[in-house]
Amino acid sequence: MQRLSFFPTPYPDECFYSIFCRYYVRSGLSSPEAATRKFFRSDRSLLVSTVYFPRKFELLDYWVDPDSGITGGDLICNHTSYPYHSVSHVDDLYWQMEEAIRSGIPESGIERTVRRMMSKSKYVSAGQYLRYCPTCAREDFRKYGEAYWHRIPQLPGIVYCSEHGCRIRDSDAPFEEMRVRIYPASYVLRNIRYNAESIQRYKENYFFVARETAWLLRHGREFGGYKNISRKYRECMIERSYADYRGIICDREAFVNDFRKMYGDGFISEILPYSGNPLYWLRYLQESIGFNLRPLHHILLMGFFAGSARNFMDMEIKPTQPYGSGPWPCVNSLCTHYKAEVAERTDIQKMGNEIWAWFECPHCGMKYRRSKPDQPFEEYLLKPCISDRGFLYEQKLKEYLSDQEMPLRAISERLGVDTRTIVEYARKNGIDLGKKYKERCPSWKVDACRERTDYYRMRVMEELQERHVLSCKDLKESVPGAYEWLIRKEPEWIHSKLTHEFDKPRWQEWGEAALIELKAAYAEIQAFGDHRKRVNISWLARVSGLNRDDIYGRLPYLPEMQKFFDEVCESQEEWIRRRYTEVALEKKKAGGKEFTYNDVKRKVQIRRESYKRNQKLIEALIVELNNTLFKNGL
Template sequence: MIFFPPPFPDEILYSVFARYHARSGNENTKKTMRDLFGSKTVCAVTDLPAYLNQLQMSIPGNPISVDTLLNKHTLLPFFRPFMPVERYERILEQLIYGNSQSVYMKMGLPASGVAKPVVLRYCPACVRFDRKEYGAAYWHRNHQLAGVFICPIHDCYLNSSSILYAQRRNKHEFVMVESIIGHELPPLTSRGGEKELLIAKRASDLLQTNYLSIDVQEVRRKYLDLLASKGMLTAKGSIRFQELIPYFVHFHGRELLGRLGCLLDVNNQDTWLHKMLRKPRHATHPIRHILIQMYLNVEMAKICEGHRVGITDVFGKGPWPCLNKAVEHYKEQLINNVVITRCSDTRKPVGTFSCCCGFIYSRRGPDLNATDKFRVGRIKHFGSQWMNRLKEINEDDTLSLREKGRLLGVDPGTIKNQTKKLETFRIITLVKDSTTSPNVTIERPMNSRKKRRVSSRPKRVDWRERDQVLAQEVERVAKEIKYSGNRRVTRSEIGRLLNRSTMIRTKLGKLPITSARLTQVTEYVRKDDELLELRGGHTTQMQL
């Protein structure tokens, strides 16, 4: 990669990649994937792209930190405040070093009931402004949030594009907004409703402010205090759901709640509102937090009060030093901002310091003397320059683990762990490339496979019965595809329609009838194709 387009304000990374592909001159999208991520098998993801460490290292000069890519150009800040710190850090690590396949499950999005947009959306007024200000329109993060129907800036309904939010077929394709809209834009649609506008503005606030994770029990206590002021708690502190739900539905309106996937039934004792306000054991979508905050007339900034303390009181006055020993500006005071939270165990303030080199560290306060300014409590993110330096010193066999740790400012255990991550990422990339490049050979490190824990539970799956049922379903779906006339009968298409792609790909050894049926229907298609070709050839001869 010899260049990378600077991201525009609030531009989603998908849009930046689309602009890069259009200007790079690459003849296909897989070449673009290799430029960006070092592998042509990475899929295009709209909201939460992964492999960001590899992306950041691929950008010439590394001018953009991973922290900036995540917080300014993905949708992660929208979900962060309502995730436990431990879960957020696991997701963060996965997006930086791995893929995003299981991120949605960890965030509880599939079970939330709040559906993602079907297609990418844009605001005509924003398009006009972007063309005048930046020379081209682009996809905005604000417009791709679930539950947001209008532009929070111009108060008009968003226009739907023809580009799917989650591509099924062209999984490596990035599409610019300029390529699907003409010079003459459609007229602005009618203004949105008052509550729709407030939802859009509060969702935008979550996205732009980048609030830190808040203790869900603390959030629940604040909700209960506000409900008590509305008379919605009994003398023993129980919630009067029979009274709360009708008031809540009347406040927002059934139509709006239905569009958001947040309808409530007063006769149901296990709604999403029950799960949120009782002991919170389930992840709750941010849109639902916005709805309850609107009903209680409280803003997110007020909810966060008590989780922040004065900067000058605990960590002194900035700027603060970068403590990355792998860079030339080590100990130079380049960090102008610090984010302060409370330790969940000790309730002491914790400061998080982010440098432009991608190095992020934190320490527990308060600072008691001048030397505390140069103390690292925990490294949250190492950054590409630190990882590149680790690669370099790992090539020197004369250095011990302790010496490597001294050079990079960490302990030997951290050197081993980060080296494993580098090796794992290299192997994943090679494995993906080997699927399309048969000449690639992969050397796996010894003991790279973890021993699986043997379960003592009896096998509950009746594979014989499942095999018979699935074989019938395969035959039924194959006929439907064949009669549709516009799709080929393939294993992948059958698995997708049955929602059994993984089972068909990995468990056919336990499904002999299904395996034979799949072979039969796919071979039948090939014979039909051959017959069609023969008929076509015969027709051509007759015409001659």
């Protein structure tokens, strides 16, 4: 394959568009169209994107000799903005680019990957003109005899040069005309004027953004994609109590207020000129940040959590866990390690709004459960929840039962259990307690059943006087065994005294607060979300920072929330009909003659099971759209 007659040697931090401009100047070609076709084998429509992205790099062997030392990886890393963008790329996009850097540009090229990068990188506050640092341009003229376009000034949020500290200026080369003309820096910047620097508000903040942008251009790839960054964000938020142990934001207001306090509302509105709330993207920390956050967002977040991107990369955070990192105390008063931190955690689960954890002492075998991470251990010891009393308890119980002179009351006091527990153990293990034990134990009396019922009823009324509202869950925790007994003996009475967990006032308050968050999330989705996606409860929950399972579990008891979901959420059938109609209208507008499944297969992705379930609807919808839009010419 015949190569170009020459390829300009790239300068430090030179963007790829500038390399092409220098080729155009030296090639002797007078027509921008001819130069573009000779260099890229394409028209000029791609020139704007070469300022940032590696376009047509499969032509590398056509551009340079293999012995030149110029590689595709070198051009991608040092002359495009890929390292800067890599911090926000999803996994497959990141690894496809890394494979191209490591193994070389494949013959088929990386155009599909690059187009995905372009669709992801919708710039915030990017200029309308090619931009430059006047001091850098003068140094380039002095050192190389010509100027060139640097990468850093073209990126969002750059107001000052990170190296010289001077104000970045707009050139006379507009982006919108780059499809018609070619703008070599040596020509555009040939007459640089010395203008007095105006005083810029938020100068220190802009210096910070410029320094971090320059650092990401050199080291952004070292993060390994967005997942490591996402994990650190989660741990930082847990450490600062903005999120619970799972990383779900529980104090969004404090998080946003602290973020505003650090950067200031004026600077945030200026560097992120969104219509509406400039910090709307903070909601998407609950979703995959690889889809929703841009590099500029990451720069601000890394500065907030660690002071700089470099500190954020070097930062080591130990995962924060409820109940600490262990070991934990033993709760068995019979054990020689009582209250000593020797127990191990055997399990941890999310149960409703609570976090339950189970612990076991290896020296006595006792297992216990905790459900309140913030509860002081001494307070928990007053009413511990024992799951298994362990082998030491069993040994002591057998020893005490073998002593016929020891009363049951004394045994129960030594072991810290009720006499009925001892009798039940003896019954299960075939131990005869003897006549005198039977006479002392109320469970053997004729009226024991009535006494037990009266006792549990009394305890239920005591709990109601103290709490006013009592649920089944509360009763099981405060009076173990009461619910199980009364539901068999007096079900109507116990049902009349208990309130369903989700009928408690606090759950109604939760529902009202959650509904406000869900409505705000819906407004954010309508303003900034991808309208091609189906609006459902899961999406609303992620954006609002709520747990989806909590919503599903409580929804039957929250009619206002159910009404809201009925109004705004789409069924899958409604979504399929809406999206198919939109795609059909797009094809009609483009001059299409027929609407087929191939037109929507990629634009409206449906899982195989969903397709099978809705196949009749889809086939009927395609026929209907062809009849109404294409055959009738409407």
